[in-house]
Amino acid sequence: MQPSRAREAGKAKSTPKTIVLGVTGSIAAYKAAELTSSLVKRGYSVHVVMTRAATKFITPLTLQTISRNPVHFEMFEPAKDWEIEHISLAQRADLVLVAPATANFICKLASGLADELLAATILATKAPVLIAPAMNAGMYENPIFQHQMKFLQSFGYFFVEPDTGRLACGASGRGRLADIPKIIHALEQVIYPANDFEKDLTGRRVLITAGPTREPLDPVRFLSNYSSGKMGFALAEAARKRGAEVILVSGPTNLEPPDAVELIAVQTAEEMFNAVVERFPGVDVVIKAAAVADFRPRVKAESKIKKQETLVLELERTPDILAYLGKHKKHQILVGFAAETERTLKNAEEKLSRKNLDLVVANDLTEEGAGFEGDTNIVTFLYPGGAAVSLPKMNKKELAGLILDEVAKLLTAKRDHFRN
Ligand code: CTP
Numbered sequence: 001m002q003p004s005r006a007r008e009a010g011k012a013k014s015t016p017k018t019i020v021l022g023v024t025g026s027i028a029a030y031k032a033a034e035l036t037s038s039l040v041k042r043g044y045s046v047h048v049v050m051t052r053a054a055t056k057f058i059t060p061l062t063l064q065t066i067s068r069n070p071v072h073f074e075m076f077e078p079a080k081d082w083e084i085e086h087i088s089l090a091q092r093a094d095l096v097l098v099a100p101a102t103a104n105f106i107c108k109l110a111s112g113l114a115d116e117l118l119a120a121t122i123l124a125t126k127a128p129v130l131i132a133p134a135m136n137a138g139m140y141e142n143p144i145f146q147h148q149m150k151f152l153q154s155f156g157y158f159f160v161e162p163d164t165g166r167l168a169c170g171a172s173g174r175g176r177l178a179d180i181p182k183i184i185h186a187l188e189q190v191i192y193p194a195n196d197f198e199k200d201l202t203g204r205r206v207l208i209t210a211g212p213t214r215e216p217l218d219p220v221r222f223l224s225n226y227s228s229g230k231m232g233f234a235l236a237e238a239a240r241k242r243g244a245e246v247i248l249v250s251g252p253t254n255l256e257p258p259d260a261v262e263l264i265a266v267q268t269a270e271e272m273f274n275a276v277v278e279r280f281p282g283v284d285v286v287i288k289a290a291a292v293a294d295f296r297p298r299v300k301a302e303s304k305i306k307k308q309e310t311l312v313l314e315l316e317r318t319p320d321i322l323a324y325l326g327k328h329k330k331h332q333i334l335v336g337f338a339a340e341t342e343r344t345l346k347n348a349e350e351k352l353s354r355k356n357l358d359l360v361v362a363n364d365l366t367e368e369g370a371g372f373e374g375d376t377n378i379v380t381f382l383y384p385g386g387a388a389v390s391l392p393k394m395n396k397k398e399l400a401g402l403i404l405d406e407v408a409k410l411l412t413a414k415r416d417h418f419r420n
Contacts, residue, residue: 025053137173
């Protein structure tokens with residue numbers, strides 16, 4: 001699984017990290033110069049590998065000069081050297097970054113092909129691989145391409161989502177290479193995961209919601225959803241291990257509550273709202289992993305509703321807890337989830353801004369291995385300003401660790417902001 005590869009890469013923070021930067025034949029290849037320069041300035045040792053097509057867009061000499069290392073590309077090198085080259089690069093890399101990555105190159109990786117140096121290096125490496133796609137929006141949205149990208153994610157490849165905007169072909173849409181700071185942010189998230197057992201949340205009060213809510217119809221029936229509570233419980237356990245004081249507000253689940261966590265059991269969205277809002281002023285972080293029902297029956301029947309030919313239910317909205325917190329937040333970090341079945345990123349971005357969040361964890365419930373009941377999830381982190389990092393499929397405990405890494409970074413950034 002790739003995150004453990006990422007952890008491997010995070011071992012020796014003090015020695016300069018080796019980044020193998022793969023550049024493929026996109027018009028955005030010229031941005032590899034600025035990317036290389038930014039990486040070198042941040043102290044990375046950058047070794048560029050170009051595909052043959054990339055050399056048509058930017059010269060190896062440019063990247064060689066900026067990286068201060070020989071640039072590798074397959075041209076007329078003898079087969080023996082080539083063999084050594086891709087293995088040694090694969091072994092030396094702490095991370096392989098492909099930026100820009102064309103649709104053709106990504107699909108080639110998904111097929112396990114190794115017909116040139118960069119693809120062979122990636123096939124051979126045990127280091128984490130981060131891919132920054134750049135292409136026309138139609139190509140990016142193409143279901144075949146999306147399928148290949150998800151296939152790679154399921155094997156542990158990380159992706160930096162491309163930006164939306166005007167593309168080289170003149171059209172507008174998602175496909176523009178993510179901004180350099182976003183790529184570097186994603187790279188550092190992969191390469192420097194915080195140690196799970198660091199007590200980096202000591203002294204912090206973290207409120208986590210979990211599970212479904214139940215909205216009663218009559219004394220024996222309710223409206224609810226398939227949420228198991230596993231994500232929220234994994235977050236609560238991980239936050240406590242990292243030193244936080246944890247309040248877990250949970251709807252009904254079959255899970256054993258983690259040790260040393262304050263559990264507040266609720267049933268309805270209204271009860272969850274009251275429990276969370278009452279404690280909100282005293283906490284530093286709220287992570288809303290609960291799948292809160294959006295509607296409830298307008299009236300709860302006093303006695304069991306009897307069988308009848310048809311039954312029309314009148315539903316009303318429940319309070320949107322997270323939107324309320326977003327409106328009233330002061331010092332708190334707010335993390336929301338966005339469970340979607342279509343247009344995942346667009347809907348999640350909309351929730352991020354509408355609910356005034358610091359981070360949204362978005363997932364597409366239609367993907368295999370993602371969603372409510374299973375032990376795994378496949379998510380994208382979205383940040384204010386548009387940065388998005390897609391993570392590979394991983395179990396919910398591992399994901400809890402990565403979400404808390406982000407929370408710890410956000411808390412540190414907030415503290416530094418107030419100090420300066
Ligand atoms: N949420 C909440 N209160 C609600 C509904 C949702 O606090 N009444 C929170 C969830 O816990 C989650 C986030 O808002 O962190 C997004 O939930 P989701 O169900 O994906 O979105 P909704 O805001 O309900 O929007 P929609 O159902 O239209 O997708």
